[in-house]
Amino acid sequence: MTQRIVNDFSITVGTPNGSGSSTANNTLLRALFKMGIPVSGKNLFPSNIQGLPTWYTIRVNKDGFIARRATHEIMVAMNPNSFTRDLADVAPGGAFFYADDIKLPIQRTDISIYPMPVKQLVRSNPEIPANLRDLVANMVYVGILAQMLGIDIEKIELALKFHFKNKEKPVALNMSMVKAGAEWAAAHLTKTDPFYVEPMNKTEGLIMADGNTAAALGAIYGGVQFASWYPITPASSLAESLNEYLPMLRRTPEGKNTFAVVQAEDELAAIGMCVGAGWAGLRAMTSTSGPGMSLMTEYAGLAYFAEVPLVIWDIQRMGPSTGLPTRTSQGDVAFVANMGHGDIDSLILLPGSIKECFEFGWRAFDLAERLQTPVYVLSDLDFGMNQWMSEPFEYPDRPMDRGKVLWEEDLERLKGDWGRYRDVDGDGIPYRTLPGNTHPASAYFTRGTGHTPEARYSEEPDVWVAKMARLKKKYETAKQYLPRAVIQTVAGAKFGIIAFGSTHPAVEEARAWLEREHGLKSDYLRLRAIPFTEDVSQFIAEHERVYVVEINRDGQLQQLLSIKHPEHATRLISIAYSDGLPPTAKWIESAILEQEEK
Amino acid sequence: MSEALPMAGAAAQVNAVGLSKNDYRGNPTTLCQGCGHNSIANQIIAACYEANVVPEKIVKFSGIGCSSKSPTYFLNRSFGFNSLHGRMPSLATGALFADYRLKGLGVSGDGDTASIGMGQFKHIMRRNVNMVYIVENNGVYGLTKGQFSATADKGLELKKQGTNLYLPVDICMEALASRATFVARLFAGNAKQVKEVLKAALSHKGIAVLDIISPCVTFNNQESSYYSYSFGKEREDPLHDISFHAASEGPQSTISYVPPKPEIVLEADMVDGEIREVALHDGSRIVLKALDKDYDPTNRLEAMRVLEDAHENNYLVTGLIYVAPESPSLTDLYNLVETPLNRLTEKDLRPAPETIQKINALMF
Numbered sequence: 037m038t039q040r041i042v043n044d045f046s047i048t049v050g051t052p053n054g055s056g057s058s059t060a061n062n063t064l065l066r067a068l069f070k071m072g073i074p075v076s077g078k079n080l081f082p083s084n085i086q087g088l089p090t091w092y093t094i095r096v097n098k099d100g101f102i103a104r105r106a107t108h109e110i111m112v113a114m115n116p117n118s119f120t121r122d123l124a125d126v127a128p129g130g131a132f133f134y135a136d137d138i139k140l141p142i143q144r145t146d147i148s149i150y151p152m153p154v155k156q157l158v159r160s161n162p163e164i165p166a167n168l169r170d171l172v173a174n175m176v177y178v179g180i181l182a183q184m185l186g187i188d189i190e191k192i193e194l195a196l197k198f199h200f201k202n203k204e205k206p207v208a209l210n211m212s213m214v215k216a217g218a219e220w221a222a223a224h225l226t227k228t229d230p231f232y233v234e235p236m237n238k239t240e241g242l243i244m245a246d247g248n249t250a251a252a253l254g255a256i257y258g259g260v261q262f263a264s265w266y267p268i269t270p271a272s273s274l275a276e277s278l279n280e281y282l283p284m285l286r287r288t289p290e291g292k293n294t295f296a297v298v299q300a301e302d303e304l305a306a307i308g309m310c311v312g313a314g315w316a317g318l319r320a321m322t323s324t325s326g327p328g329m330s331l332m333t334e335y336a337g338l339a340y341f342a343e344v345p346l347v348i349w350d351i352q353r354m355g356p357s358t359g360l361p362t363r364t365s366q367g368d369v370a371f372v373a374n375m376g377h378g379d380i381d382s383l384i385l386l387p388g389s390i391k392e393c394f395e396f397g398w399r400a401f402d403l404a405e406r407l408q409t410p411v412y413v414l415s416d417l418d419f420g421m422n423q424w425m426s427e428p429f430e431y432p433d434r435p436m437d438r439g440k441v442l443w444e445e446d447l448e449r450l451k452g453d454w455g456r457y458r459d460v461d462g463d464g465i466p467y468r469t470l471p472g473n474t475h476p477a478s479a480y481f482t483r484g485t486g487h488t489p490e491a492r493y494s495e496e497p498d499v500w501v502a503k504m505a506r507l508k509k510k511y512e513t514a515k516q517y518l519p520r521a522v523i524q525t526v527a528g529a530k531f532g533i534i535a536f537g538s539t540h541p542a543v544e545e546a547r548a549w550l551e552r553e554h555g556l557k558s559d560y561l562r563l564r565a566i567p568f569t570e571d572v573s574q575f576i577a578e579h580e581r582v583y584v585v586e587i588n589r590d591g592q593l594q595q596l597l598s599i600k601h602p603e604h605a606t607r608l609i610s611i612a613y614s615d616g617l618p619p620t621a622k623w624i625e626s627a628i629l630e631q632e633e634k
Numbered sequence: 635m636s637e638a639l640p641m642a643g644a645a646a647q648v649n650a651v652g653l654s655k656n657d658y659r660g661n662p663t664t665l666c667q668g669c670g671h672n673s674i675a676n677q678i679i680a681a682c683y684e685a686n687v688v689p690e691k692i693v694k695f696s697g698i699g700c701s702s703k704s705p706t707y708f709l710n711r712s713f714g715f716n717s718l719h720g721r722m723p724s725l726a727t728g729a730l731f732a733d734y735r736l737k738g739l740g741v742s743g744d745g746d747t748a749s750i751g752m753g754q755f756k757h758i759m760r761r762n763v764n765m766v767y768i769v770e771n772n773g774v775y776g777l778t779k780g781q782f783s784a785t786a787d788k789g790l791e792l793k794k795q796g797t798n799l800y801l802p803v804d805i806c807m808e809a810l811a812s813r814a815t816f817v818a819r820l821f822a823g824n825a826k827q828v829k830e831v832l833k834a835a836l837s838h839k840g841i842a843v844l845d846i847i848s849p850c851v852t853f854n855n856q857e858s859s860y861y862s863y864s865f866g867k868e869r870e871d872p873l874h875d876i877s878f879h880a881a882s883e884g885p886q887s888t889i890s891y892v893p894p895k896p897e898i899v900l901e902a903d904m905v906d907g908e909i910r911e912v913a914l915h916d917g918s919r920i921v922l923k924a925l926d927k928d929y930d931p932t933n934r935l936e937a938m939r940v941l942e943d944a945h946e947n948n949y950l951v952t953g954l955i956y957v958a959p960e961s962p963s964l965t966d967l968y969n970l971v972e973t974p975l976n977r978l979t980e981k982d983l984r985p986a987p988e989t990i991q992k993i994n995a996l997m998f
Binding site: 066069070195198243244245249253256257258259261262264281285286288291292293294295296298300301302304305306307308309310311312313314315316317318319320334335338342423426428429430431432435436438469470471472473474475476478479480481482483484485493 | 713735968982985
């Protein structure tokens with residue numbers, strides 16, 4: 037046998053969709069995490085409830101690199117429909133575990149082959165009711181992998197207890213199959229592959245969470261009062277997390293709610309309700325994905341023009357059109373940047389970690405209310421629906437900013453002299469009143485048509501020009517409130533890289549490989565908001581070549597940056613990846629190398 | 635920013651909340667002279683004044699179209715939002731969560747409601763949002779100059795459109811099918827009836843749909859049209875005489891009840907009928923005096939029957955078609971705190987610092 041390979045490989049499990057494998061796969065992921073090994077898990081699933089092939093890929097990496105890899109050292113084949121492909125995908129020297137009821141030819145001799153008597157082990161367990169057999173069958177491979185790789189069975193039990201919220205019966209039932217698998221493997225399999233896991237201490241103090249849960253919790257700490265939404269993959273779990281955690285965190289001691297969540301009839305209505313609620317003074321949010329964003333465009337334009345605060349989470353999936361509904365993307369950036377007809381500038385937040393999904397969850401409301409405009413938070417399927425290691429969530433570090441709101445006593449002081457769209461402070465941000473204000477001068481009429489500073493209808497050219505100019509001024513003001521980019525510079529950097537969102541781990545790893553294997557050092561700017569602030573312009577100015585990494589076909593961010601920095605447009609080189617999967621570090625590395633070698 | 639238009643001379647009369655009729659007015663109309671919508675705006679002003687409505691407790695909503703412009707013609711002291719075409723219901727639904735004590739007053743048209751906005755219309759019924767939803771129904775698009783709406787008569791001929799091939803949508807029927815809790819059909823030419831039903835609708839808890847036939851004098855007022863003044867004057871058949879009695883009036887008002895005199899005399903000799911009362915949740919009462927026969931507006935099936943009968947026999951049935959006074963409105967279902975949501979502050983809205991450890995522990 038060759039040298040042991042410890043804590044540095046990928047495990048991919050192929051199952052039929054809807055077979056209950058997510059419990060097994062998350063259990064593996066969590067057990068590895070609890071062993072202190074840096075780990076990531078990505079569910080590559082079809083738009084389907086039952087039957088089509090689905091894969092779950094886990095990466096263990098002692099150095100903490102957690103981007104997806106395209107190499108599969110350990111393959112678990114539970115699905116006859118993807119068996120042949122799965123077998124072909126195993127890396128040379130890798131291991132192939134398969135359910136032995138699948139009777140298909142296996143001709144590879146360069147890998148270790150391990151049959152697993154899954155059905156037989158399940159049937160021979162008298163405690164498993166017939167209707168649960170298929171569900172617990174997946175625990176057999178968990179047990180066999182545990183035995184063959186060295187995964188701590190106690191950590192598996194911890195993961196199952198977490199999954200089943202400490203309910204004894206399902207934990208015991210699933211553990212019995214894990215143990216049966218492990219015992220069978222110990223008695224019948226001889227290890228011929230080199231892959232092992234060993235405990236480390238690299239996940240201490242970290243949590244494991246998905247981005248949609250983080251976003252919902254962040255919104256709750258941001259005081260969300262109203263949420264309306266319409267079901268869509270991959271965004272639904274964000275609203276469902278609000279439903280899960282709001283009752284826990286936001287009920288008064290008397291059991292009354294300080295929030296309302298409405299499932300709307302479609303995305304037109306979901307955003308319509310949010311615009312109404314935001315206008316009337318509630319911290320309002322909706323969450324959707326590309327197709328929903330298309331429907332929301334109409335109200336988004338009104339909210340921009342009428343200056344209504346609200347927060348819109350776009351958990352991006354691959355478009356155009358229905359596209360790849362269950363695959364990740366950063367393809368909405370250009371669309372959202374000017375979302376609506378006419379001249380529109382959007383405020384966009386770009387969380388680059390699970391912790392930032394939480395942070396931007398609350399910060400988005402402060403920005404929306406301060407600037408009286410829609411705030412878009414662009415996450416994606418990879419963040420939203422996969423479990424990630426994360427720093428713990430941090431309590432907001434500043435009080436809420438409710439923006440410029442006039443109540444009865446303010447109007448009393450002003451003797452009723454105010455105008456909804458007057459730029460009193462010279463920052464482009466006007467004052468607003470909220471329905472329910474009982475002062476006789478509080479009311480005003482909101483419209484999507486041209487209006488004066490006093491909110492009266494107007495088609496006067498001067499009035500229109502002044503309004504649009506003020507909105508532009510407000511957009512400039514916004515820059516001072518936005519999260520700054522995170523910039524890493526190293527001495528001797530040959531070029532710069534700009535990226536955002538879920539590509540961060542792959543970019544970090546690619547930078548390491550470029551330096552280690554090719555001696556190419558790079559500076560890195562992780563963008564966290566649009567509009568671009570001065571630090572972004574400076575970063576571009578300071579580098580002769582700036583690679584812009586993103587998940588879409590056309591290099592949308594690269595285009596936006598070029599438009600804003602025409603003098604440096606030729607420096608901005610698009611590194612765009614767009615096949616529905618999260619880009620690998622190797623792909624980014626070779627794409628940049630190819631350019632560098634030109 | 636109110637724009638009250640003070641009347642010169644005499645001291646204005648005030649109502650029980652200390653306001654004069656001027657406090658309920660809006661800006662001058664910009665619609666055509668003789669438009670049914672203008673008379674509806676006037677009746678909104680009169681109804682709110684007579685019902686002692688505090689304007690700051692009303693929030694106006696509209697979509698897009700001639701009708702949707704009209705919220706600027708009344709209640710300048712009320713907040714208002716002229717939203718998107720066919721999308722007023724969702725906006726109102728969200729806005730009214732901010733302060734459950736507010737009453738919505740939406741004005742839409744037949745295109746805004748029954749063509750582009752049918753989806754949202756049906757869903758706001760189902761949710762029983764606490765608002766009066768007026769459809770100023772004239773069977774035609776006015777602002778875009780004369781196209782068919784979804785309520786246009788089959789066979790209607792318009793200059794640039796040819797002949798309408800489709801059967802009209804019945805807004806009251808759609809409202810009933812979607813479980814609206816207050817449905818009325820009215821004729822803008824019968825101002826008294828509009829005003830009384832408006833007062834009742836403002837007291838109703840939940841959605842009150844007022845499908846008001848409101849002739850378009852410019853594009854759809856030909857005699858043959860269901861939506862013309864002449865059709866309404868000749869073929870209106872009210873189910874009852876309606877009067878609204880606020881809780882403050884006490885039971886006395888029923889006994890001294892005098893049937894309101896319609897401005898348009900509809901039948902030469904009305905048959906005196908039974909008096910029927912519907913009590914609303916705020917203690918007010920709708921008194922219905924039967925005309926040719928008794929009509930029970932709490933019976934959904936009967937409501938659908940009279941609508942269908944009017945279609946089959948080509949007359950304009952008006953009155954309170956249906957009411958379910960005791961249904962919970964949307965915000966009743968959400969177990970909200972007593973303070974209006976939009977008056978809550980950070981201490982009510984941000985969980986305590988110590989909860990963050992608990993949340994992190996709930997992750998894995």
